[in-house]
Amino acid sequence: MRNHQVVSVWLEGELGAGRLAIGSRLPGERAMAEQLNISRASVREGTRVLEALGVVRAGVGSGPQAGTIITANPALALDSALRLHVASTHLPVGDIVQTRLLLETWAAAHASPESPALRSATALLDEMDAHDDGPAGFLERDALFHVALAEATGNVLIGAMMGSLRGSIAEYTQRLTTGLPDWEATSGRLRREHRAILEAILSDDGAYAAALVREHIEGFYQESGVHGSAGT
Amino acid sequence: MRNHQVVSVWLEGELGAGRLAIGSRLPGERAMAEQLNISRASVREGTRVLEALGVVRAGVGSGPQAGTIITANPALALDSALRLHVASTHLPVGDIVQTRLLLETWAAAHASPESPALRSATALLDEMDAHDDGPAGFLERDALFHVALAEATGNVLIGAMMGSLRGSIAEYTQRLTTGLPDWEATSGRLRREHRAILEAILSDDGAYAAALVREHIEGFYQESGVHGSAGT
DNA sequence: TAGCTTGTGTGGTCCGACCACATGGCCGTA
DNA sequence: TACGGCCATGTGGTCGGACCACACAAGCTA
Structure with missing residues (x-):
């Protein structure tokens, strides 16, 4: 399995276990990279895929609209x-x-x-x-x-x-x-x-x-x- | 528009113009980066999306199965x-x-x-x-x-x-x-x-x-x- | 001639750096 | 005390460069 796929798999697991749900905010890219033991570049490739599939939405800056948030589209x-x-x-x-x-x-x-x-x-x-x-x-x-x-x-x-x-x-x-x-x-x-x-x-x-x-x-x-x- | 989306847009244009078709091989990531004036990391994020959408297939090494090839899945x-x-x-x-x-x-x-x-x-x-x-x-x-x-x-x-x-x-x-x-x-x-x-x-x-x-x-x-x- | 070695180009991965942005708290001022 | 501007902080976005594993092809070697 390629490293960027780890993100999708991980997210599917979190969703299935109920630890994350629609509206939840994912850990920051840097934190997720460390957590999943992959580089930030791989994390980003993974989140790009999730974004393309309409599963998450990424927002820069800080505040309620910032960060990577789980959506449903x-x-x-x-x-x-x-x-x-x-x-x-x-x-x-x-x-x-x-x-x-x-x-x-x-x-x-x-x-x-x-x-x-x-x-x-x-x-x-x-x-x-x-x-x-x-x-x-x-x-x-x-x-x-x-x-x-x-x-x-x-x-x-x-x-x-x-x-x-x-x-x-x-x-x-x-x-x-x-x-x-x-x-x-x-x-x-x-x-x-x-x-x-x-x-x-x-x-x-x-x-x-x-x-x-x-x-x-x-x-x-x-x-x-x-x-x-x-x-x- | 974010840089990685340039890849999708570019590919759609190439497909529409008939310059690329199913089975064609995309330029190498390094070449594409230079051509589109974005970094290789952005090119990769773009191709990851295309891959997730079933539009291309990436293969390492050399030979017929190597490189990023346009598919239809x-x-x-x-x-x-x-x-x-x-x-x-x-x-x-x-x-x-x-x-x-x-x-x-x-x-x-x-x-x-x-x-x-x-x-x-x-x-x-x-x-x-x-x-x-x-x-x-x-x-x-x-x-x-x-x-x-x-x-x-x-x-x-x-x-x-x-x-x-x-x-x-x-x-x-x-x-x-x-x-x-x-x-x-x-x-x-x-x-x-x-x-x-x-x-x-x-x-x-x-x-x-x-x-x-x-x-x-x-x-x-x-x-x-x-x-x-x-x-x- | 057969087999091994090496060169070349591909995607895969990683690191470290810098940017733009949005916020929230700090600090100076009125 | 209340207000307003400034800046530290954390987020994703982008970049350049480096190294790896891999697969093939050309060339060298026995």
Whole structure:
């Protein structure tokens, strides 16, 4: 085992034993180096990995925000990993879109009507009605709306995955809108569909909500001139 | 932006521009440090992150396996991230099981009968029949079988996710088997179900395959004394 | 020719130093 | 006493240089 991995292993042990938890502050790099019998450079390499995985957050200076603190951001790991693997052309965007469709339909079917995440989802829809700042602003809120639905299922993993996928698809979706003949008409339709989906979830009609989501997503891609890429 | 992030950004640019691709060898750490105008320590921190995300693989010495080489292992990032986030109790195992069920039923429904991955799946089932090395060996092949099904869909992302999920659940599943009254009977049933699932996929009957997978998984958890954790 | 030796380049590790930063306590002043 | 500025302290961030283990390839040797 390489020395920098000692840090991950050690942390996993501490977490498992309950000696450390989310919000805890790790020992200083110099102290940890001595404690684990490795150099500070190795400690730093280890913490960089933990940081990339969304497990810790490093802050300089002193005070509450300083030091290396345990956080919980599983989406971060997925996010950066997706970016790079897409860039390496090893991960087709079509696969991501397909996965998104899978997760979203499931989320719509299993979202809890009582989830507080639905309140922010409602707020987002209101914003989309109130503001009219073009495709960019609309899609931004659209993405957040869909992530909120995923979070409403209470499943942390699926919520994190949706959050990461959203970022990866954002650019792609943005590009699609440029080919649309009538943005006003499209956005109006999308807004109505959002309301219907939310309504179905709040009425505890998961199956109907899932069907609406499927139509919603597939409809958008079809209108944007993409065929078959999201054939779930 | 911190210096070690320069490496990721630079690599993403190189990949996007096509100057580097999977299999390419990165410049040596010393050369990269000079090229990017950062210290070797920073370069190393950057490559550690890339390594953790499954984007590169580092090898010492000289020859074909030496140096830092671009790979494509998206599952690695998810794998280590899941381990740590589960350890931090931020990610319930139930969520993972639930996600697994979602991905697997979808995979069964969308696996391509012509996929070469199904051949290795068949081989795994034959091995499970031939060898009888207890729950440990059985579950190992069982996991690989399910991952093979996911890969048979051709969706890289879903395949990678399944691979990571299985790893995270492995220990959990292992523990469940200890509570089983009659392992022989259970393994026999699981083997028959595997055959039926594979048969359904090869017959291009995705819907039936998905239903079988659902029963297969839920049945196992129920028999193991877990109730409701996998309620998709 | 076969086998050993040596050279070269790779990542792995370590040390010691300095920097920027944020805080909290000390000290001088009003 | 109360206020305000200064500085000691501890944090992560960065750097340069050094040495190691390793794996291969070229060259030397028997």
